[in-house]
Structures are given as C-alpha cells and as structure tokens.
Amino acid sequence: VDIGVRVELPAEIFRHLTDELYESKIVYRTEKYQDLVRTFCMNPxxxxxxxxxxxxxTVNGHSYEDPALQTENTNFALLVSKHFTEPFKDSNGYGESIARLSNMLGGGVMVQRFGDLIRGQRSSAGRLNKSFMTPTLTATPGDLSLVIPKRILDDIIEMIYALDKIAPGTAGDETLLYGVEVKFYNMEVELDNNLETIHKDLYVIGDGSGVTHSLSHASASGVFVARHILGK
Ligand SMILES: Cc1cc2nc3c(=O)[nH]c(=O)nc-3n(C[C@H](O)[C@H](O)[C@H](O)COP(=O)(O)OP(=O)(O)OC[C@H]3O[C@@H](n4cnc5c(N)ncnc54)[C@H](O)[C@@H]3O)c2cc1C
Structure with missing residues (x-):
C-alpha cells in the first residue's frame, strides 16, 4: 500500500517544472530511513x-484542461510504499486503518499547514484563513502527526525539504498537507521477468498485472512485452 499526503501550494512554485513536464515523477531516498518517497498525480x-x-x-487531486476551470494552486501526492513480511500480510488493511483514523479525528479529510506540522501544533480555521493561499478543498484543520505513522511522516517532511531545493517555497509555512492519501494495490498475478504468466505465451500488461501502478508504468509494460514478443 502507498500512504501519504496531498500537497497543495501556489502554482507559481512548481511552474518551472510543470510548464516543461505536465507530470514529473520525482523519487527521493531519505537519509534517515533510506525509504523512497515519490511524487504522484501532479495537478498543475x-x-x-x-x-x-x-x-x-481519502484525498485525491485532479486538474482541468479548460483554462476557465483552472485554479491558482498546484497539487500532488507524496507517497511512501509500505510492504509487510511475516506475520502480517494485509498491507491494504493497514492503509485502510490509517485512513479510518483520519476520518475519525477529522470527520473526513484533514488539512494542516506545513509550518504548523513542523511546530507541532494543529492547524485551525483561524490560521488557515490568515494564509495568502486559498485551499481548493474544504477539509478539517487538524494535526496529521496524530494520524500518520512517525516513520512515514518523517519521510514526507524530509522529502518536502528536499523538494524545497528544486522548487523554493515548497517547505513554506502555508503549504497545505491534506491527509490521508492512500493508494491500494491490486493482487499480483504470478509473472516472470518478461511479464509472462505460468501459461506459455500469455502475458499480462498494465495494472491488471498488479505490477504497474501508473499511466506511464502501465504503458511502458505494454511496449516492453511487445518488444519481447518481437524479439522471440
Ligand atoms: C482516480 C485515479 C487517479 C489516477 N491518477 C493518476 C495519475 O495522476 N498519474 C498516473 O500515472 N496514474 C494515475 N492513476 C492510475 C492510472 O489510471 C492507471 O495506472 C492506468 O490507467 C492503468 O492503465 P491500464 O491500461 O493498465 O488499465 P486501465 O486504464 O484501467 O484500462 C483498462 C481498460 O479495460 C477496460 N475493461 C475492463 N474490463 C473489460 C472487459 N471485460 N472487456 C473489455 N474491456 C474491459 C476498462 O473499461 C478500461 O478501459 C489514477 C487512477 C485513478 C483511479
């Protein structure tokens, strides 16, 4: 399961990246735990x-092609993958429990300003109203540290400071974090390295395989198998 938050900030902060590439996929290995944190679903x-x-x-994001429907903010998810070994195997159930906890405390999706999270204080409606940025989703101001496990939250905070180096302002006080964002995985089909099933000449491509989890990854898996078959 992938667990994390949805980050929202003024579009200007990421403009130099999103103008070049609609959806940049940025992956960062944290110094503290050597965990991988990745951006996902960028919405300029x-x-x-x-x-x-x-x-x-849970929280998600989208964007419109029609300029009339566009906002002044950009949002994207920051996700950490969590895999379990023995004896616990229900990683989707784990993600679901964390999402339930956020629903219990926030009555739905919770939002916190990055500055409040770092100072160890919950966000309040008053503090949100004083921000220059207008949130695009009405969510309950709260404290994400009471919901997201420490390791995952540390990973996300470290990633935000790393992103601040390529997009100054990301680690700003008013950057909004909505929680939680959870991406559940499909069951995995038994495949070899060429994505071929145990049945000869039967391949599985895309998310139905349980191996890919995104548009580019799913598309690439199709090209990969096509090349493999042509090369046989
Ligand atoms: C809400 C949401 C937001 C997402 N955001 C992003 C994002 O921002 N960036 C990103 O990279 N990925 C995103 N994804 C993931 C991305 O959509 C998938 O990884 C990708 O679409 C997988 O491609 P696919 O071709 O494997 O499967 P799909 O796109 O699901 O295509 C499968 C197709 O098969 C059809 N089908 C199913 N059963 C049958 C049948 N029996 N007969 C005929 N046709 C059938 C379906 O109708 C569908 O059209 C998002 C997913 C969701 C749900």
Missing amino acids: KGAVVNENTNGIV
Whole structure:
C-alpha cells in the first residue's frame, strides 16, 4: 500500500517544472530511513478532491484542461510504499486503518499547514484563513502527526525539504498537507521477468498485472512485452 499526503501550494512554485513536464515523477531516498518517497498525480493549477472508497474518505487531486476551470494552486501526492513480511500480510488493511483514523479525528479529510506540522501544533480555521493561499478543498484543520505513522511522516517532511531545493517555497509555512492519501494495490498475478504468466505465451500488461501502478508504468509494460514478443 502507498500512504501519504496531498500537497497543495501556489502554482507559481512548481511552474518551472510543470510548464516543461505536465507530470514529473520525482523519487527521493531519505537519509534517515533510506525509504523512497515519490511524487504522484501532479495537478498543475488543479483542485484537491475527496475520494470515497467503501465509505472511507481519502484525498485525491485532479486538474482541468479548460483554462476557465483552472485554479491558482498546484497539487500532488507524496507517497511512501509500505510492504509487510511475516506475520502480517494485509498491507491494504493497514492503509485502510490509517485512513479510518483520519476520518475519525477529522470527520473526513484533514488539512494542516506545513509550518504548523513542523511546530507541532494543529492547524485551525483561524490560521488557515490568515494564509495568502486559498485551499481548493474544504477539509478539517487538524494535526496529521496524530494520524500518520512517525516513520512515514518523517519521510514526507524530509522529502518536502528536499523538494524545497528544486522548487523554493515548497517547505513554506502555508503549504497545505491534506491527509490521508492512500493508494491500494491490486493482487499480483504470478509473472516472470518478461511479464509472462505460468501459461506459455500469455502475458499480462498494465495494472491488471498488479505490477504497474501508473499511466506511464502501465504503458511502458505494454511496449516492453511487445518488444519481447518481437524479439522471440
Ligand atoms: C482516480 C485515479 C487517479 C489516477 N491518477 C493518476 C495519475 O495522476 N498519474 C498516473 O500515472 N496514474 C494515475 N492513476 C492510475 C492510472 O489510471 C492507471 O495506472 C492506468 O490507467 C492503468 O492503465 P491500464 O491500461 O493498465 O488499465 P486501465 O486504464 O484501467 O484500462 C483498462 C481498460 O479495460 C477496460 N475493461 C475492463 N474490463 C473489460 C472487459 N471485460 N472487456 C473489455 N474491456 C474491459 C476498462 O473499461 C478500461 O478501459 C489514477 C487512477 C485513478 C483511479
């Protein structure tokens, strides 16, 4: 399962990246735990939205092609993958529990300013209203440190400071963090390194394989298998 937050900041901060590449995929290995944190689902001039999965409210984002519907903010997810070994195997259940906790405390999606998180204080409606940035989603101001496990939160904070080096302002006081964002994985089909199943000449490409989890990854898996078959 992938667990993290949705980051929202003024579009200007990421403009030099999003003008060149609509969806940049940035991966960072943290110094503290050597964990990988990645950006996902970048929405230039987009909106943060609620997502309802079986009654559990999590956060997501989207953006519009029509300039009339665009906002002044950019949002993207910061995700940390969590895998479990023995004896616990239900990683999706783990993600679901964290999302339930955020729903219990926030009544839905929770939002916190990055500055408040660093100072160890919950965000309040008053502090949010004083910000120059207008949130695109109405969420409950709260304290994400009461919801997200320490290791994952440390990873996210370290990533935000790393992003601040390539996009100054990312680690600003008013950067908004919405939680939680959870990406559940599909079951994995048994495949070899060429994405071929145990049944000869039957390949599985895309997310149905349980191996890929994004547009570019799913597309690349198709090209990969096509090249493999042509090369046989
Ligand atoms: C809300 C949401 C937001 C996302 N945001 C991003 C993002 O920002 N960036 C990113 O990289 N990825 C994102 N993803 C993930 C991305 O959409 C998937 O990784 C990608 O679409 C997988 O491609 P695919 O071709 O494997 O499967 P799909 O795109 O799911 O295509 C499968 C197709 O098969 C069709 N189908 C299913 N069953 C049958 C059947 N029996 N007969 C005929 N047709 C059938 C379906 O209708 C569908 O059109 C997001 C996913 C969701 C749900």
